[in-house]
Amino acid sequence: MKLFLKLLRDIKQSIGQFIALVLIVAVGAFFYTGLVTYTDKLSSFTKDYFSEHHLSDLNVYYSQITKDDVAGLSVVEGIRKIEGRYTFDATQVFEDYKASLKIHSIPEKNEINTLSMIEGRIPTKKEEILVDSHYAKEHHYRVGDQIRISANERNFTFTISGLGENVEHVKKNETQDHKTYGAAYIAEEAIPQIADGFSYNEIIIDAKEGYDIDKLGKSIEAQSKHLSYLDQVSKERSFGYSKLKQTIYNNGMMSKVIPFVLFLISAVILFLTMSMMIDSQRNQVGIMKALGVKNRSIMFHYMGFPILVGIIGSILGSVIAAAVFIPFVTVSSARSFSLPDVTYSLSLFSIIPPILISSAFGVLSCYLSGRNILKERAAQAMRPKPPKTMKKLFIEKIPGLWSHISYSYKLILRNIFLNKQKAIASSIGVVVSASLLITALGTQSSLLKVASQVEDVFTYDLRIDYTMGMSSDAIKLPTGIKHSYDLSSLPVEFIKDDKKENATLVVTEKDNNLIHFFDENDTRISLENDGVLVPKSYADTHQISEGDIIQLKFTAPEFMNKSVHMKVSKISTQYSNPSIYITPTYLKSFDIDYSPTSLLVEANSSADLINIRSFFEQDQHVETIADKTDLRKEAQYIVKQNSFVFIMFIICAIILSFGAIYTISSINIYERNRELATLKVLGYQKNKINRLIFFENIILTTFAVLVALPLSGYMFSMIVKALSSAHQQIPDKLSIFVILISVILAFLLTILSNLLLRRKVTKINMIESLKSID
DSSP states (O other): OHHHHHHHHHHHHTHHHHHHHHHHHHHHHHHHHHHHHHHHHHHHHHHHHHHHTTOOSEEEEEEEEOHHHHHHHTTSTTEEEEEEEOEEEEEEEOSSOEEEEEEEEEOTTOOSSOEEEEEEOOOOSTTEEEEEHHHHHHTTOOTTOEEEEEETTEEEEEEEEEEEEEGGGSOOSTTOOTTTEEEEEEEGGGHHHHHTSSOEEEEEEEEOTTOOHHHHHHHHHHHTTTTTEEEEEEGGGSHHHHHHHHHHHHHHHHHHHHHHHHHHHHHHHHHHHHHHHHHHTHHHHHHHHHTTOOHHHHHHHHHHHHHHHHHHHHHHHHHHIIIIIHHHHHHHHHHHOOOTTOOOOOOGGGGHHHHHHHHHHHHHHHHHHHHHHHHSOHHHHHSOOOOOOOOOOGGGGSTTTGGGSOHHHHHHHHHHHHTHHHHHHHHHHHHHHHHHHHHHHHHHHHHHHHHHHHHHHBOOSEEEEEOTTOOGGGOOOOSOEEEEEEEEEEEEEEEETTEEEEEEEEEEOTTOTTBOEEOTTSOEEOOOTTSEEEEHHHHHHHTOOTTOEEEEEEOSGGGTTOEEEEEEEEEEOOOSSOOEEEOHHHHHTTTOOOOOOEEEEEESSHHHHHHHHHHHHTOTTEEEEEEHHHHHHHHHHHHHHHHHHHHHHHHHHHHHHHHHHHHHHHHHHHHTHHHHHHHHHTTOOHHHHHHHHHHHHHHHHHHHHHHHHHHHHHHHHHHHHHHOBTTBOOOOOOOHHHHHHHHHHHHHHHHHHHHHTHHHHHTOOHHHHHHTTO
16 A cells, blocks of 8 residues: 555656656557547448348349349349349539439339438339438438439439438449439339330349359359340449448558557657656665565556556547547548448447557566666665766867867766766657657658649549440540540459459550659659559559569450450559559450540630530430549548548647657656756756756757658658558658658757756755755
């Protein structure tokens, strides 16, 4: 009990250090509990959501297919359930913009891609429609309102019977723009008035558990030879599902990497703090040993300090995460995905790992710091360490230089070199803090670079995406076009040794100057007719170099799983949606033909651009049109969705760095009480003593920053590597501006620590300090 009271007294005497260490642990706990809660909940919710509403494993598209044809396909091996439906695109014209709607019919006995109702009921009559709730909210639609749409060059009016969400539309587009894009569902009775007769154009399939979807797709295509087969898309390649899985993966990596780095830095600072604290209390250790206190009890006594720090810091970090992080990710999730009724709440179990990790690091640091002192005898421990013999400094040997240095600076230099080990230990804390600052600011800078590259790479005025099954002969171009280039996206499987990655092969002309490619040095590169252009993310993940041969398997059924080996001509940095690029000439050398799926357009003038857009909006073969505004929205969306985590990372890095610098500076002052008291007795003024400490800390910070520069580059590259994957590349180069800002921050935090510690110097009791070790 007495040792516990001593522990409380120690904490009270060093309350500033204790609070700083608690904040350091709280930072790691904040990120861990926040990210783990978000990732685990999102993963478990979507798994249950997909299972409950039976997300289709395969969507197969036709020009037209009858009920009997669908029934005939149901006997194909591997199918658990098959349903037919009619899907079409519609538009709504508003005052200053146009919105697109993807509308599906609801099968009579719907068991696949079932609706999640928010309000109202499922449509049962031909004049009724169910609208997705987010689209309805944007346009102030309610149940019972009428909605007027245009499709197949005709206008239709429906009554909204309900609002809901569907598992197949968890993410509608890159920016999740509910204002200009929505989904809706109609009853089968409405199909004849839309399609001029009853027929389907899509089947959705729920496969038997564990059945090979690629094999099932080939079987479906083989059985569809007598039908107007167009294409098929598996669940893994569907836009919403793939984006959601990528988000879960990225958040999972962040929940491991960022807290690990923060806890590791916390461990270093805890070790330095405890080693300095125990060393400064060696006489108290000697007294306890003399009074008969066992070594084990003394060790447990000092271990109580980091354990309390770990418990309080972890609880504080988790509480802040519940109050700040969780509400933000709730809003962010709602903005990113359409997941009805998803909620995020902090689990009490998520607090346990930060407590265990921080306490374990603290206990280990106590053991390593205190074992040598505990080996000493009581009498030896109670004696002060003998003063170190001071040798001449290197600078003293330079003729004429030492005599010109003021006495104050001589004191600073002598103290640093007399206590080299403590100076190095102090510098390590500052080195780690400066490295963390550079890394945190570097990640935010990388995020901004990812967003800015979107507009640097794509310089077109319009991107026209054609409907499925569109023939190149049917493409018509209006006047006013300066340049136009075809584009085709083919699903492929990237194969390297025993690893496989789903990828996209984009086919476009060699002279397409509306898409710019850059190497790792931001130098423009171009497509070649003798090889493919591979994203750097793939190259880094699979150790690919220019001139290597890669294997690609075409997964679209019409290519019959054809596998080819292609030469890598160039490697390009693609931060957003990385794809493999190839020219039509090189693709045809493998006897592979393709049809354009998109068109990139550059207009002669702004007036021509308006006319060109109007022309394509009236073209029935056009599915979507995107312009530069959409590119800017995508860039802004990338920043908006990710900035919170990285900004919090920067704030936490600043807090952690300040905690480290303050704690180390505070311990240095405590250890030098006798020296500072002697200076006071000798008549040194308070401001001169403060100046001594200030300049000494500045010198140590300068040394630490110089060491931190190469270390931070390594730390930053490791974090980027850990967060990157074949489908996501993060810029791994630090700019001079980021380094400069980080260095300035490190010095500002040092100055702030010095200002806060001035009171400690003022409160030094000269008599007590001078007699304490006599």
